[in-house]
Amino acid sequence: MEMKLDSIRAAEATLLLSTYERNPILFVGGEGVHLVDEQGNKYLDLLSGIGVNALGYGHPAIVNSLAEQSRKLIHTSNLYFHEGQAKLALRLTEMTGLDRVFFANSGTEAWEAAMKTARAYAGLRSSEGHTLGTKFLALENSFHGRTFGSVSTTHKEKYREPFAPVVPGVEFVRFNDVDDLQAKFSSDVCAVLVEVIQGEGGIRPISPEFLATARKLTQESGSLLVADEIQSGMGRTGKWCAYQHYDIQPDITTLAKPLAGGLPLGAMVCSEEAARAIHAGMHGTTFGGGPLACAVAIAVIDAMRQEDLLVHINDVGGYFKETLRALASRQAVITDIRGMGLMLAAELNSADMAKLVVAKMLQRHILINRTSETVLRFLPPYILGRGDVDTTIAALDEILTEQKATAPEATSTMSSYQKRN
Numbered sequence: 198m199e200m201k202l203d204s205i206r207a208a209e210a211t212l213l214l215s216t217y218e219r220n221p222i223l224f225v226g227g228e229g230v231h232l233v234d235e236q237g238n239k240y241l242d243l244l245s246g247i248g249v250n251a252l253g254y255g256h257p258a259i260v261n262s263l264a265e266q267s268r269k270l271i272h273t274s275n276l277y278f279h280e281g282q283a284k285l286a287l288r289l290t291e292m293t294g295l296d297r298v299f300f301a302n303s304g305t306e307a308w309e310a311a312m313k314t315a316r317a318y319a320g321l322r323s324s325e326g327h328t329l330g331t332k333f334l335a336l337e338n339s340f341h342g343r344t345f346g347s348v349s350t351t352h353k354e355k356y357r358e359p360f361a362p363v364v365p366g367v368e369f370v371r372f373n374d375v376d377d378l379q380a381k382f383s384s385d386v387c388a389v390l391v392e393v394i395q396g397e398g399g400i401r402p403i404s405p406e407f408l409a410t411a412r413k414l415t416q417e418s419g420s421l422l423v424a425d426e427i428q429s430g431m432g433r434t435g436k437w438c439a440y441q442h443y444d445i446q447p448d449i450t451t452l453a454k455p456l457a458g459g460l461p462l463g464a465m466v467c468s469e470e471a472a473r474a475i476h477a478g479m480h481g482t483t484f485g486g487g488p489l490a491c492a493v494a495i496a497v498i499d500a501m502r503q504e505d506l507l508v509h510i511n512d513v514g515g516y517f518k519e520t521l522r523a524l525a526s527r528q529a530v531i532t533d534i535r536g537m538g539l540m541l542a543a544e545l546n547s548a549d550m551a552k553l554v555v556a557k558m559l560q561r562h563i564l565i566n567r568t569s570e571t572v573l574r575f576l577p578p579y580i581l582g583r584g585d586v587d588t589t590i591a592a593l594d595e596i597l598t599e600q601k602a603t604a605p606e607a608t609s610t611m612s613s614y615q616k617r618n
């Protein structure tokens with residue numbers, strides 16, 4: 198049978214920029230925590246479109262708000278008022294503990310807004326006689342997006358180097374190294390930029406000491422602490438924002454991935470004080486915070502509150518982590534289990550093994566991905582059930598046990614490991 202996938206693949210190969218190495222699957226639908234391919238095969242989705250489809254597929258809150266709002270109004274531009282922005286901003290300020298919101302269309306745009314606000318704030322303070330420099334301190338292993346500002350604060354060289362020169366004035370601090378932070382911090386710094394749990398960097402939580410030090414140093418100098426919660430925010434870790442696990446309030450946070458249940462929407466949320474730096478005309482967007490995306494985001498948040506999903510995320514996430522730990526005690530290739538809520542990872546002892554496990558899981562119709570070479574990442578929809586966790590753990594257990602038994606595979610893993618070293 199001629200599959201649609203083959204012709205689409207051939208067409209894309211000549212028509213699209215070669216930015217992605219896609220898995221050879223054509224998804225045509227989804228329901229709950231499952232995706233469906235063109236042959237009707239169901240896949241258990243533990244990645245949710247990279248942490249986006251928080252309510253899974255076909256959730257009535259999303260479907261209904263989308264249908265209703267699309268009949269009323271899809272776009273107005275930011276030249277006029279519509280009902281959604283203030284309503285959504287009220288929710289985001291309640292959730293983050295911050296005061297004011299700027300809406301964008303993606304994570305990287307929310308991050309650009311945060312960087313621009315920090316630079317503008319430093320300028321404002323300097324004009325008021327309190328000198329602040331223009332330097333950003335970002336963290337090693339960070340990921341903040343692909344536009345120029347964001348990529349400048351992203352640590353991995355392969356993302357930055359082809360596009361050099363990137364935005365100047367960024368220095369990287371060793372992750373969780375309090376001494377390095379103290380050594381590099383000065384009145385030249387306008388903001389310290391962190392992911393509270395590094396996502397692309399391998400699901401690595403920031404240490405309480407490091408975050409507390411960043412908060413203290415920025416507070417003392419009058420500069421800003423900026424927390425990127427694009428992956429970890431909106432309930433993913435069992436609290437609305439991951440920094441709430443640390444009892445630390447940043448001056449700015451950024452949200453995006455799960456914010457509008459699959460529609461593109463980003464938000465930069467900041468303190469009243471930081472917001473003083475931005476006035477009419479300084480920043481903006483044509484599409485950001487449109488009526489459709491806002492209506493769906495409101496529906497997502499209200500559904501999360503009605504369904505008590507934060508409680509569920511803590512419950513099922515705790516169970517998932519516990520069973521991963523138990524699996525790690527049986528399978529020696531698992532060297533670490535990390536994360537909070539439904540932002541979890543299992544680190545393996547080799548990149549080849551991690552790659553193999555992702556491929557074998559896909560054969561079993563379970564979607565996970567590999568980040569930071571050796572890390573299996575789990576970012577499932579918030580509606581994941583304990584039974585889905587059991588299915589996942591059983592599959593991982595079988596795959597890893599098979600691998601132990603197949604000597605040739607183990608040898609090839611070893612030889613490629615030795616080649617690299």
Ligand SMILES: *Cc1c(COP(=O)(O)O)cnc(C)c1O
Nearest residue numbers: 303304305340341342396427428
């Ligand atoms: C995904 C991500 C971004 C970039 O978001 P895009 O919507 O892809 O631009 C930025 N920061 C973090 C922590 C992310 O996980």
